[in-house]
Amino acid sequence: MRAELPGPSEAPAVAWLGVSHVFPMSRRGRGRAARPALDGVDLRVAMGEWVFLVGPSGAGKTTLLRLAYGALRPTRGEVRVLGEPVGVRPIHLLRRRLGLVFQSFELLPAKTALENVAYGAEVLGRPPGEARRLAEAMLSTLGLEDLADRFPNELSAGEQQRVGIARALIHRPAVVLADEPTGNLDLASARVVFEVLSRIHRLWSPAVVVATHSRELLAWGGHRVVRVEGGRIASDEGARIR
């Protein structure tokens, strides 16, 4: 199930190499000098590494992630995911090798938790029986089997996010990119969501990059913390590779 990994172990899972990004000005804003969202960022995340991206709103955390999953193209520099430059191949092919987790859960309201998770496998073309087995295994692995028959409106926000994570990662991607996955949750629910992500990290060691505002969660797990400010890396604590 695991996405194919590049051969050499030293190839980072995700690498931002001298990346700058300037958003194009809207029509109304033309004439003003554009402020770069990212300015010459160099950041490498190793295979199996867990990295927190922290910083104030507008610092560039989300832009870094969006560049990694191909939603944006860098104005300067290069982004590589699993050794491959982003943007060379069609983006949807890249995304099949990634697990994307967002603040919004986007569970399908007419499907149960199990069906929602299976839907992730169905979208990738798995036969219905196999998709269901994978979903059951995933829910069981994450300790969510009790929620299997519940519909989204019967789940709490934290439970919905955990089901959303199970669906996003059902194909066991080698890289997980999470953008404020606990942004809608209270601290207790956020902790549970992080436990789910941690369990996944322990199980098949994907590289995990989490952009978050939640200071309380940073110390938890002893992971690498990269602070982004004004579009630059302000600090990088606990990196395995630089």
Add this chain to the structure above:
Amino acid sequence: MRRPLGRPNLWPLYYALRDARLGAGRNLVAAVSAVLVAAFAVSLAALVFLGSDATRSAARLLREQAAMRVVLTEPSEATSPAGRAEAVARRIRALPGVASARVVPPEETLAALEEAFGGTVDLGRLFPENPFPPSVAVFLTGPDEAGALAARIARWPEVDEVVYGQKYLPAVLGLADFLRRAGLASVVGFALLGLAVTVVTWQLAVLSRLAEVRVKAWMGVSPWALAGQFAAEGALLGLAGGALAAMGLVLVVHRVELALATLLPWPLAPPRFGPLVVLCLASGTALGAAGASLALALLARREGVFR
């Protein structure tokens, strides 16, 4: 993970069709609206097509008309109406280019008129004394001399009016020409209007399924596959709308044809149902597919689905 060569994975197609069915079922109002919008737009466009086709056929029929009706003036007290009509018929038969001429008695004219009203009006009771004068039905050897013959007969003192199809030809040709020119503009206009309404209708349908669209985009479904799924859904609902329009139009055209057959004295060319049905189905399908995929593209852009 990889499938053996030569065995295409058809599960995405199965899921796309399943999602289309479920999506249409859950958004029944939007689905029914999409069908009705397609049916309405296709009907309008097809009516212009039919109108243009019918006037062209009518012009052709009129041009080929080799028959005329000579209506006589009121006879004086002294002369017998029937005898005078027979005398006129004899004179007409002697003219070059005339194949036959037959006196039509007033009773026959009244009966024909009653039939034209579908038997709903008792003209015998309405007109106790038949007001119609005798007339002469003339059949020519060909349509070319109709105008000259009609003009010649119209000058006879016993003749009140000569009615013949070619008399109306300039007006019908003018109408046909107008419909041909206006028809193209109308069809383009109706197509654009239909497309705009279809896009708006489909935006509602897509909007209610944005979570599904987002999940697919995040999981690595290509924009083309997503557009294809909605285009297929739109095509199916558009096809249903086209079929609805075709059924309605065939019914209407059939009724109009029946009514015209009793009103007009010459045989009508049978309406071209085949092209009409094909036009309705094809344009409904195209309208639905284009509307749905355009709606998805616009919404995906606005909502940043692939960003």
